[in-house]
Amino acid sequence: MCQGSGFPVNSADNARDHQPTTGCDVSAESHPRAVDPTQRGVTTKSLLIHAAALVVVLAAMSAVVLRGTGIAYPDEGLYAAQATSLARGTWSEERPAIRLPGVENLNGLGPEWTETNRYVGYVRHAVYMLVLAPFQKLWGFPGLLVPSVLAGGLAALAAALLARRLDPRLAIAALWLTGLGTPLLFDSLLIAAHALAAATTAWVAVGLAQVLLDRKPWNLLWCVPLVALTVTLRSEGVVVMGALGGAVGAVAVATCLCGGRVRTALPAIGCGALILVAAAGTYFLDAELARRITGSTAETRVLSRFEGERAYLAQVWASWFRPWYSDLEPQVLVAIGALGTATAGLFHRLARARFALGTTILLLTGSVCLLFAAFTSRSYITGLFAAAPLLATGLLLLRQSDLSNPITSVILVTATLFATTVVLTGYSEGGAAEWGGRFYAVLLPLLTPVALVGLGRLWDTTDRHLRPVGLGAAIMTSLSIAVIAVGTNAHQRELTSRFADSIEQTVRVTAVSGKPLVIIGGVNVGGASRSLWAEVDTIDTLVGPSVTATFELVNRAARVGYDRVFVATSLRQSDVRKLAKAWLDPLDWRLQDAKPIDAPGWRLYAFAPSKA
DSSP: OOOTTOSSOSOHHHHHHSOOOSTTOOOSTTOTTOOOGGGOOOOHHHHHHHHHHHHHHHHHHHHHHOOTTOOSSHHHHHHHHHHHHHHTTOSOEEOSOTTSTTOTTOOSSOOSEEETTEEESOOTTHHHHHHHHHHHHHHHHHHTTHHHHHHHHHHHHHHHHHHHHHOGGGHHHHHHHHHHSSTHHHHHTSSSSHHHHHHHHHHHHHHHHHHHTSOOGGGHHHHHHHHHHHHHHOTTHHHHHHHHHHHHHHHHHHHHHTTOOHHHHHHHHHHHHHHHHHHHHHHHHHHHHHHHHHTSOOOOOOSOOOOOHHHHHHHHIIIIIOOOSSOOHHHHHHHHHHHHHHHHHHHHHHHTTSOHHHHHHHHHHHHHHHHHHHTTOOSOOOOHHHHOHHHHHHHHTOOGGGGGSHHHHHHHHHHHHHHHHHHHHSOTTTTSSOSSOGGGGGGHHHHHHHHHHHHHHHHHTSOTTTHHHHHHHHHHHHHHHHHHHHHHHHHHHHHHHHHHHHHHHHHHHHOOSSSOEEEEESSOOTTGGGGGGGGTTTOEEEEESSHHHHHHHHHHHHHTTOSOEEEEEOSOHHHHHHHHHHHHGGGTEEEEEEEEOSSTTOEEEEEEETTO
């Protein structure tokens, strides 16, 4: 962090090649990762070739995971439906069950705005919807994955460029580890803005490095628009841009306190302030765009209400460490594997490299557990470090001397500020059904190059006879997690596709007249209703938020003249019959039919007048 010439310096190479001259300097012995001048041959062209190859791999994986219009994550249904509306030239759609009074705020998609008989499903970050719409119009549902696939490659390329400034030997490894060995892989196969926001964040960091270290101020011309784009893509975009701006300024000030010249730090402080202003301004413009589209007081919410100290701990557990979403036995292997891999870094750090064999054994044990899990597990891994154990290992191996590089300092301060803000303002359950702490996806292209510095030190200080074993364990770990990520993505799409198809086919055969009404209700509904996003034109879908609300909706539908109502629920059939008797017998309605849905524990019940 503390350079004799202050921050910024003329170039990243100067920061690596010349010994600092202030009292905050670090000796060569404590910084074994000095760059070998003969290893500077990682050209931008070669990185572009690798990035193109990664995009091809991601595109092939996207083709593998697709299952009709099945979704891997509930919000995908919301985004897909809104993008479809935009492709047809409209933001709003006719709300479902318009004959049914008092359901303006109930919907299968969960719209953010309703008025009379119209609703807008998603407008909070309208720019992302505008990005998706052309791809939906060109290639339909598969086209919606194209932005994420491209963003995965761009994010990995930016990570490689950052890694090259830390150590050219890490560049290609950073590209592939970011693209395939972190939760960004799952995000690159998802219709969500996680990968796009990660890519824009990473390229803002690349641009700042060129502005501050290479003294190329004209790069701000594309850097600032990327700051704005990041804020419009994800709610956490304003947080990460604020953290990045604050980190740049904080590192510059710290450099001055360590003996740097104030004059050389002023550009960094100015850049940090510019990022903060751009992020704040775009935040309000994003909210204004939503209001213009809906003509209402729709808001872009970032900060949630205070939920208490236990909520903080719950969120840290869910988004940082938890190796499962539901308690499945195979996920215990993921827990053991992630813990073993991360512990290897801690063990090596505490042992000061004197027990490389023990570190290697821990890495190998973790990788074997993850390999077994890859063939048995098809469930979300919600924790960031459980889904990317090498990231935890590398960060644990960092030393204070690594902070002599301003890029490392800025990234670590950014991550600290961002994580603190998210923990204090986020949901207690994290991101619920997520892969690797979805709110932290924007940090992945930044943290991976820094973690590789620590992993590179592990390589340098390990006996050369043990290096192939350690490298093999690391590769096995990354590939195992990748297999679980792709398998889980495909598995969830298969489940939701079958769920939607079985309901659609049953309703189409048995519906009497008019647009059929399907209520998804009972307990633990989750995002099941969004699996029917592609059927919104042919089926009215409502969510019954509780058992009572579900049958109250059936009761209302019976009173206003519906000739049949369908209820999809995981309640026991005996309980459904009792509830139907209590709610519908006075209206002379009855349970007419019950058929299993192609989803574990779910059934579709048809209710109609007794004389039907």
